Amino acid sequence: MTKTNLTELTLTEAKGGLARKEFSAVELTQAFIGAIEQNRHLNAYVTETPELALEQAKASDTRLAAGKAGKLEGLPLAIKDLYCTKGIKTTASSKILHNFVPQYESTVTQNLWNEGAIMLGKVAMDEFAMGSSNTTSYYGNVISPWKEKARPEKDLCPGGSSGGSAAAVAGHLALAATASDTGGSIRQPAAFTGLVGIKPTYGLCSRRGMVAYASSLDQAGPLTHTVQDAALMLEVMASHDPLDSTSLNIEIPNFSSLLKSDLKGLKIGIPKEYIDGLGEEMLAEVNKGIEWAKSQGATIHEVSLPMTKYALPAYYVISPAEASSNLARYDGVRYGLRVEGATLDELYENTRREGFGTEVRRRIMIGTYVLSAGYYDAYYLKAQRVRTLIQRDFERVFKEVDLLLTPTTPGSAFALDEKPSDPVHMYLQDIYTVTVNLADLPGIAIPSGLDQKGLPLSLQLIGPRLSEQRLLNAALALEECAGFSSLVKDLRKAA
């Protein structure tokens, strides 16, 4: 083990270290608990669970000694605060759930505990997963551990909605984190913080116990330092769940043991609509990716996805519509915030007024409007038909090529005081990620380099449904070419 600090290990390195008895799960957990205490300024954690973590760590050490280790035995993780964790406050970073204590465990987190993972705590997010900056959390902004070379005093945005998950992993406050992605909320924060983020095929992970935003788009996935780590996390998180009627009834492959660097003979498509209008730096990054892919034996093909420009507006009809329905349950009656009213209607109206932040209110209003009588056809059904055309675009393209290579975001992370003030400008952050959710496809973001501000840039690979292994294998090949972790090590030495 060349790293002196346990918190700087990757998930896979820590797993190896525990197996070789170089340190115990308790020592590893204590290292992270200490790091969390010293980095509260990042505001990544909403609820810290150090006592629980140490209890779990002790049990893990016993199992490790007995040779009964699970796949994630003794490995401390951060959990996005929309996963219901039994007995532990779960807020979705909203005031309306500020005191909600779930009485059951989400399927994804139960899968993690079944394999011996350790919970360090619940991390912040954009309220109800609606955002790309983690600036809408009831608990305050999350701050990225990254800093611009020239303006190190500026607080930067970690991306969203899984900003807390990203800040926790990038800031070495957890080995890895669970996150979720509805329009880019795993991949965009991964891009902003130099991490790997994968959103699997819709239905691969169970949505049971996840606070819902848009049910036809939401998907669970991990945020990790490396592709190897992502493969291991995804393999455990994913499962068929009879309690989620959209859960795919398939065997989950052992992504991590089948993982190998592989781009040989693959046809990689570059969608021209994702390149048009791309800034110089990002364009140079995509060209780097193209050269890496070619050096690994892939061939490059230009493809076209003509419906691309309609993906964001379609998303901003469909997701608010589904959100308006999903968030109707927050009414002050059965759980969460209650603000009194003289009548039941007033109770609802006052509670929801107090409980929801401005972005959530805005999206509920849009959603309610597009579903209302007289507008349903013109907006909601129209958007659903456009969604079908977007899916058909990808189906057609995947007959010609195996994977697509694209930018993940238009650029690197912005400063918190320089974030887009107009809602639509903020929505444009997701321009390259949203299409993937609409088409139910898997997509992975990997850090590819640093821009001139010294901030991470990221490339995205998109595959057909259920192509996670091929995606991970291709991502591993690109990750090796990029050598991002050495870039970061050099940064640290220079600092």
Add this chain to the structure above:
Amino acid sequence: MSLTRENVAKVAKLARIRLEDAELDVMKVEINGILNWIDQLQQVNTDGVDIFSEQQAQQLPERADVVDDGNIVDAILANAPEKAHGMFAVPKVVE
């Protein structure tokens, strides 16, 4: 499509979110901006296009109609802001 303040007030009523007058005005501007941007969807020819998708192609899974859960009143009421007699308590609805 441009919403008036009355339209916005109606939507707020449907959404059961109380908004004051000044907030209605701000919301009106924001929503109109977003709807204006969304209107580009009208440029797309969707004649004869289904709203069929991969998800809908999957049959809804079924299970046997037997009771396999229940009798968890305490868990259900654990987070209740107000409860009485083993039930959620709300302001009187029926006159």
